[in-house]
Amino acid sequence: MGRLWKNIDEDILTENDLMSLAKCHNVVVFRKERFKKYDTITFRCSQYRRFTKCQYQVKAKVFHDGIYQTFCSQHHEHESFENSIVPVEVRSVIRDLALNGLNVGQIRKKMEMLHPVISLL
Ligand SMILES: [Zn+2]
The missing domain is CATH 2.20.25 (N-terminal domain of TfIIb)
Known part of the structure; x- marks a missing residue:
């Protein structure tokens, strides 16, 4: 293609x-x-x-x-958390936030507050 x-x-x-x-x-x-x-x-x-x-x-x-x-x-596709280095427990938090309808930007902000050390890019 x-x-x-x-x-x-x-x-x-x-x-x-x-x-x-x-x-x-x-x-x-x-x-x-x-x-x-x-x-x-x-x-x-x-x-x-x-x-x-x-x-x-x-x-x-x-x-x-x-x-x-x-x-x-194309566009940068960096939204997949699957193959990132984010620990499993953080990933499940991210999933919960996503299920609550937060978009990636909002999740990122929230994660920065909760886990300032982890950069999701
Ligand atoms: Zn890229």
Whole structure:
């Protein structure tokens, strides 16, 4: 299945711009390819090892005349608590909160209050 790429509306003029864009999109370099008219740099989620389901990618086309075009695909998926390092008893608290209709943001806030040491990201 092909990915849908959305244009990222940012002015990228240098490799530095590209790297700070990657940082703020939370991605790291995954693959570089060369084509006739441009090179592409594909980035993937910087936490893909932890969030193996996360499909988020950013792609940059670097034309040989120095023009950058950037695209992103999918969204970060970090909501799965299943393969995180959160202890079982905390997970059951999270599940109870979820059953009470709290959304992820509210749960996160609550967990920060209850367990300030644990970061759910
Ligand atoms: Zn991600």
